[in-house]
Amino acid sequence: MVGPANDPASPPRRLRLGMVGGGQGAFIGAVHRLAARMDNRYDLVAGALSSRSDVARASAAECFIAPDRAYDDFREMAQREAEREDGIEVCAIVTPNNLHFPAAMAMLDAGIHVICDKPLCMSVEEGEQLAAKIEETGLLFALTHNYTAYPMVREARDMVRSGKLGNIRLVQVEYPQGWLATPVDNKQASWRADPAKAGPGGALGDIGTHAHNLADFVTGLEISELCADLSSMVEGRALDDNVQILLRYKNGARGMLWASQVAIGHENGLKLRVYGDKGAIEWAQEHPNHMYFRQLDEQPRLMTRGGPGNSAAGGRVRVPSGHAEGYLEGFATLYTDFADQLCARIDGHIPNAEAALVPGIAEGLNGMRFIEAVIASSQRGASWTSM
Amino acid sequence: MVGPANDPASPPRRLRLGMVGGGQGAFIGAVHRLAARMDNRYDLVAGALSSRSDVARASAAECFIAPDRAYDDFREMAQREAEREDGIEVCAIVTPNNLHFPAAMAMLDAGIHVICDKPLCMSVEEGEQLAAKIEETGLLFALTHNYTAYPMVREARDMVRSGKLGNIRLVQVEYPQGWLATPVDNKQASWRADPAKAGPGGALGDIGTHAHNLADFVTGLEISELCADLSSMVEGRALDDNVQILLRYKNGARGMLWASQVAIGHENGLKLRVYGDKGAIEWAQEHPNHMYFRQLDEQPRLMTRGGPGNSAAGGRVRVPSGHAEGYLEGFATLYTDFADQLCARIDGHIPNAEAALVPGIAEGLNGMRFIEAVIASSQRGASWTSM
């Protein structure tokens, strides 16, 4: 072993967690549960894992949720858990996109903090209602843009902020996938292709928002305007499966964003390149422990998670450098950072400085605005659209 | 998301787990605990996490272990847990190498199943005593050679067995690290450099055994003889920090094994290449989700975890292809497969076929024999030595 790893500091107790969605056959719910367990900061004690009551019951049993806390209606769960002394303190929402809004509202109304999968909801309007509710209740809200939690991504953000890249001139972000290159018919594909469940964006909402959020998170630049061309390459598909965008930033920088679900051969090719007038970085999700740092008139350097020359910004590093770390750990970092926030609120603990990095309502709302601007641009023949 | 992931089948209950070693400041203990949580098959309920009682108590509290089950003596833990109705069923041993043997013996004597970090113990003799004890008690024993649990490694093994590589001719395995290129003085480095705690091998025991085990696991070939040259490159180091070995296999194949802790610039460069008369594979731990498959007169192919053309052998795949998966998951797979074994034994469940892949006493003993043969060869001027 290269050296000692962090044994994540354990608080005196685990948070009582609920979950909406994520029953048998779902993908992202299991990922959330695993992430919640990873650093041992949560106990999953209640769930409305499905609206079909038999599925809800069986799914809950598999998660060691007591039968009396297995619900088939998230509103009922919110109400009844709020009445219990040992009720859930925080609830993860891992449903198709269309239920994010009502489920989050139900939890907030019941005084329960929320962890929500992305994208935030179905429209800017819904997003604004949510924002108001959060403001009103003073409750905490986390959005799981998990790619921001990779150590090298946080390092990249810190490098931009500390001036190592100079003034940012160019942003190239892409997110090609190939799994929808032909008509696909399964549970994962079908809700994503149904505007009523996925919202107005196809590839855009599903992965374009990740690409956008990642560039935002790292650069901190604000988009002034964009020019987007959405396409649907597979016959009969109601939503876009290919997204191509030119970006102009307020500081004069330029950008390009490509997200596609018909790019045959790509599995999950999220990749970000940022160029300033002093240096540039390149990071790709499929090799997340590496990042290239290039400087004017110097040899390019390979940065590795936990390796030489990193700042402290990389955050939670659970295994030594050279030990591949993954996707799940990114999720777990968000959960754990959010637990810090929650404990600070509920128990008066002093939060980790990193806790503030958890994406929240502002990022969610920004994402919704982004989606609407993209669609507006595209519908107007892919013309320049303010944002 | 690319597609649905496995939601690991959850059994009706979690196993009661104990741990020896892994208190504050330790590296591998935290990894084991995380791995145990990952698929939600264990509850850590007791621990002898340190022999210093204040450290043991504080470490246990951080792990949510009840104070009355925080021990500072593993023998006492074994005895008292065995007397409880709700005592531990299985115990993880994550101490320096020299305590693996006495701790494992104590658990087995108390009727407790064992998960043990590698290498097995300090000598073949100790290993044989352990083997006898396991035979005698009929208890289960797992050794965490975690690299064998990567999906692509299990796929490679299946490809060899199913004949896709033809007759194996060549094995090239290497494990370069650079962290001991200069004299290093910290907790991780110091026990590894002390023969009384680490045993007779330095780089050899620490990482050479991983390289050896990996080649064994994938090829199934038996080494007939080897020629090894151990060196200690840093002045004042008592144990080897560089291992170079020529291998001859019983089927006529040839091999080379290199393990080093003074190879500057390498973090954790475990890499295996196997060549048969029909095809060849190449896998590297730092990019564990990829494997190259090369066939006679065909274009090389890139295999990806969960991607096209994989058999079912890859096993537990928790995230879709293209989503980097890691080191921790490998550990978790071993824990979970072993939980299957334990549940089969204790509760009469039908185990997953994969459960049998967990390395056990035979692999541990084989590793000890390998170490002794290597040292013998080296001490005789690096001459050919039977194994």
Added chain:
Amino acid sequence: MVGPANDPASPPRRLRLGMVGGGQGAFIGAVHRLAARMDNRYDLVAGALSSRSDVARASAAECFIAPDRAYDDFREMAQREAEREDGIEVCAIVTPNNLHFPAAMAMLDAGIHVICDKPLCMSVEEGEQLAAKIEETGLLFALTHNYTAYPMVREARDMVRSGKLGNIRLVQVEYPQGWLATPVDNKQASWRADPAKAGPGGALGDIGTHAHNLADFVTGLEISELCADLSSMVEGRALDDNVQILLRYKNGARGMLWASQVAIGHENGLKLRVYGDKGAIEWAQEHPNHMYFRQLDEQPRLMTRGGPGNSAAGGRVRVPSGHAEGYLEGFATLYTDFADQLCARIDGHIPNAEAALVPGIAEGLNGMRFIEAVIASSQRGASWTSM
């Protein structure tokens, strides 16, 4: 060696070649001359290598051009060579962009075939005049879009034409460089930054045209419309140094083109990705002997120049697969360094310091001793043998 290489079929004679531009201090002229020598099909016998007559004369002497065929005016060269019985048959034009048109017209008017560096000229209008002249004279005209001549690029074109990618849906082409990230002042940079010499495009004309031509060559698709955002990132620069374009093709495909000379850290990052409904290819100029071929639901394949599965389309392959094409340059370096040694010996020249690096008899003898020691060791059962 992997196998026999093509010895390029040699015709009974070499073509008589002239050159306009490419005198001392120029870059691309030397490349053209080297290329013309490579397969031994041309003799450079005349040149108007500079408009400064001293430079023209000295440059010609270095190229072994006879003094009476060293011109300082390309119009004079065209006229006088046309009058000679052994006059040039074909002329290479390697000047800054603004002279391409008049030099080409002068040659065509004199009945001389033309090889012209890219871009063609300064405007569509000039281009149309040239096209008319070529049509009228019936002479041949080549434009050195050199990237189309890489074997893997020709293979890619053939794959598109033979349907291996299906219907093309997406084109992603980029050409990032970083050498103009700051104000640069040298001969290479200055004419490229001067609209009067470079034409209306900066990065656009210099490298954007290569990216455009490469995508055209491989896909054969016609652009229907485009949306382009040109920027000049460095203060005081008259021409664009960053080009971002969205493309729409007549068949409904979409594309993105990025060319930049301010992308710090990139040397010459031309890269093309083409996605169809059956498959996709990816090729990058910095590793030109490799190409990735990805097909629906299959493992990605690595194609190599001259390797398995290539069609005949790759064309001129001068060294076996696996031999990086710098291989020839390595050989040439030895020859040239040795020529330095020889000239020093024979003619009393002062040799290049590097000439001493050419391996000689000592290295050869050392190699023979190595072979004998190896065989001796092996014959003695692979025992240690002194050398």
Added chain:
Amino acid sequence: MVGPANDPASPPRRLRLGMVGGGQGAFIGAVHRLAARMDNRYDLVAGALSSRSDVARASAAECFIAPDRAYDDFREMAQREAEREDGIEVCAIVTPNNLHFPAAMAMLDAGIHVICDKPLCMSVEEGEQLAAKIEETGLLFALTHNYTAYPMVREARDMVRSGKLGNIRLVQVEYPQGWLATPVDNKQASWRADPAKAGPGGALGDIGTHAHNLADFVTGLEISELCADLSSMVEGRALDDNVQILLRYKNGARGMLWASQVAIGHENGLKLRVYGDKGAIEWAQEHPNHMYFRQLDEQPRLMTRGGPGNSAAGGRVRVPSGHAEGYLEGFATLYTDFADQLCARIDGHIPNAEAALVPGIAEGLNGMRFIEAVIASSQRGASWTSM
């Protein structure tokens, strides 16, 4: 273009070159001729290209060698060329290994300098005779260990000498190929498999000597002893096809050398890694323009041919950094294809089918239209513009 390339300084004349071997059907002879032409320092004026006189004559004609200087006996060539005033000054020997010695002796006896392909000869005894002859005659002798001439290899050697790696501890060199994984029967394979023509080593002499020489050239270390295991993996093969060696150097360093011609899937995998107590380098022939430089506690750096941070040691760099050295071949292909077109037009030859791929006026005009459309789009606020 990134910047100006070296226009190799041209001396006032070219050296008169002869060649032994390399007639029709040979591989390495054509490579030597191309290399000799590349920098325009040699004129090939005489040859004993084959011992079969019809082949010798036809091969000479293809090389533009005058009929009276086309020989079928290298001894006759040596004698008659030595008598001519314009006789060859230097002779390249590119025969199978067994003729290197007699041909070199014949040339040296005739006062002709020698360029000899590797390995030097058939035995240490022959080598010592050659060394004595060279000493006696005072003539120059070059051995084409071509891999030492790659710019990054020369840079690596300079880095070792200037202490950037510190004291060398470890050498890992490998040269896997796969082309003899099955019984192969062609001209290239057959002489290499015949001890009478190839000498006592198979893979050892053919590629093992390259690996050995490369490590020697870069490190300058002397081997004190070695332990070698030669194998012949393919039935019926008289010579070794797999070479595995442990090395001990006089300074205490350790090394491993692997050369194989049965490693399926490798084309020409020569790779060198050298580790000192301060730093390490890694270079692979298949990506010869790159080299990794790793230093203690620093981020690994990617060095590129002609890129930042190189010393002057890299020597002859013909194209700017980032231009893969196949770049020259691409240019040459255009020239040669166009020569085909020209010869068809001028002389009535039948052109190669590929000749039609040379870009011409249509491509140039298309490029001009592209430039104008891009500028128009950009000037209209980056709006969609027809093309």
